[in-house]
Amino acid sequence: MFWLLRRNMLPLYLNSVARRPFASSPPPLPPAPLPCPRETHIWYVVPDELKDASRLNQYMELLSPCERQSVLRMNGERLQKGALLARTLVRTTLARYTDGRLSPKSFKFRKNRFGKPEVEWDNYDLWAPPPLQFNISHTSTMIACGVTLDLPIGIDIEEKQRKTSNDILSLAHRYFTSVEVAYLKTLADPECRQSEFIRLWTLKEAYVKALGRGFSGAPFKDFTIRLEASNGKQVTGESKSDGPSIVVEAVDDPGILMNRWKFAFFELNSHYTAVCMERDVKNPADGENNSLKLKVWRTLPFVEDECVTETDAVKNIIR
Amino acid sequence: MAAVSATSIRWKDFECEVGFYGHIKENLTLLEAKPETVEKVCEIVKKQLALKDEIVLTPDSKFSALGADSLDTVEIVMGLEEEFGITVEEDNSQNITTIQEAADLIEKLVQQKAEA
Numbered sequence: 001m002f003w004l005l006r007r008n009m010l011p012l013y014l015n016s017v018a019r020r021p022f023a024s025s026p027p028p029l030p031p032a033p034l035p036c037p038r039e040t041h042i043w044y045v046v047p048d049e050l051k052d053a054s055r056l057n058q059y060m061e062l063l064s065p066c067e068r069q070s071v072l073r074m075n076g077e078r079l080q081k082g083a084l085l086a087r088t089l090v091r092t093t094l095a096r097y098t099d100g101r102l103s104p105k106s107f108k109f110r111k112n113r114f115g116k117p118e119v120e121w122d123n124y125d126l127w128a129p130p131p132l133q134f135n136i137s138h139t140s141t142m143i144a145c146g147v148t149l150d151l152p153i154g155i156d157i158e159e160k161q162r163k164t165s166n167d168i169l170s171l172a173h174r175y176f177t178s179v180e181v182a183y184l185k186t187l188a189d190p191e192c193r194q195s196e197f198i199r200l201w202t203l204k205e206a207y208v209k210a211l212g213r214g215f216s217g218a219p220f221k222d223f224t225i226r227l228e229a230s231n232g233k234q235v236t237g238e239s240k241s242d243g244p245s246i247v248v249e250a251v252d253d254p255g256i257l258m259n260r261w262k263f264a265f266f267e268l269n270s271h272y273t274a275v276c277m278e279r280d281v282k283n284p285a286d287g288e289n290n291s292l293k294l295k296v297w298r299t300l301p302f303v304e305d306e307c308v309t310e311t312d313a314v315k316n317i318i319r
Numbered sequence: 320m321a322a323v324s325a326t327s328i329r330w331k332d333f334e335c336e337v338g339f340y341g342h343i344k345e346n347l348t349l350l351e352a353k354p355e356t357v358e359k360v361c362e363i364v365k366k367q368l369a370l371k372d373e374i375v376l377t378p379d380s381k382f383s384a385l386g387a388d389s390l391d392t393v394e395i396v397m398g399l400e401e402e403f404g405i406t407v408e409e410d411n412s413q414n415i416t417t418i419q420e421a422a423d424l425i426e427k428l429v430q431q432k433a434e435a
Binding site for chain 1: 366367370371374375380381383384385386388389390393394397398
């Protein structure tokens with residue numbers, strides 16, 4: 001039975017707290033080892049896998065009052081469920097990396113000046129919390145949370161089947177750089193062009209989210225993302241070479257690659273997924289040739305976790 | 320008659336919030352848009368976001384509550400531009416957060432274009 005929560009109704013848990021003692025706390029989450037310096041960990045939830053109303057109410061109890069209000073402001077049950085699962089995913093994911101010391105409920109968040117959420121850590125006497133950074137993205141069928149240790153990260157996901165209402169080249173002319181438009185024009189097959197457009201869009205989104213500026217703070221027209229072949233040449237529709245890598249350069253400074261950022265692009269659960277992470281410049285071992293390492297888990301918080309990194313769920317990785 | 324200068328689109332993609340911003344050169348109360356304009360905006364938004372029938376769109380519906388991502392937002396903008404024959408430019412300004420506010424702004428743009 002779907003979670004019944006009409007806009008004007010109190011969530012069920014509030015009624016139940018008034019009438020009887022608080023139900024038992026959720027079971028602890030299995031602790032997870034911290035990401036290594038070059039790693040991004042990704043945890044994802046499939047909303048359709050969660051139908052249990054009492055489970056959803058349990059999740060609601062993890063949120064701050066402000067987050068609960070935001071969930072209830074969403075228009076309709078499906079969007080409310082999505083918003084609830086997004087906050088639940090962030091809180092439970094971060095909690096996993098604190099070795100049982102912090103519960104999902106105890107996290108506090110703030111926003112940077114562009115609106116990017118980040119963890120606000122308390123001061124603890126005998127323990128230094130890990131400097132986790134995170135970012136989330138969602139569609140109606142999946143929510144993903146990426147986590148790194150102390151390095152800016154951006155993630156963006158898009159359903160592979162997503163079709164645009166407007167013509168691809170119209171969108172590209174408006175929002176992409178001339179290099180990117182030229183690349184899209186080399187693709188004669190409309191389906192190929194469609195999927196490459198979505199790939200570029202998700203990569204650009206992941207980059208501006210990693211920057212911490214978002215779409216409004218870092219205009220898409222100011223930077224180009226492209227595939228660079230191992231011989232340094234631009235990859236076009238015709239030429240496919242082995243091991244191309246994803247690079248970003250400023251439109252004002254073409255040819256100067258912004259090496260601080262590394263990318264991964266792959267297919268996950270019928271979604272195109274783009275991840276952008278800052279290189280660990282403090283660590284001399286994280287040289288320019290070291291690509292982004294990924295670990296991926298599918299989760300139903302407090303129900304089950306499944307590591308899918310080396311499985312078919314994660315496909316066609318390009319870095 | 321006041322002129323409305325370049326309009327703008329901004330959105331907070333980190334929390335899937337969407338807001339339309341409009342810049343008003345002189346202090347003026349915006350007259351409310353015609354119901355047909357509001358209806359048209361609702362139609363375009365509903366279609367772009369593939370909103371199921373359970374979603375009730377009213378003039379007061381907030382964009383931030385509709386789950387639009389940045390690609391949805393740009394598509395909505397382009398759809399509105401095409402429908403109303405206007406151009407929306409990038410700028411920073413006052414927040415427009417509801418369907419009604421977007422419709423009001425569109426009508427101002429249309430009017431400005433007609434007067435140009």
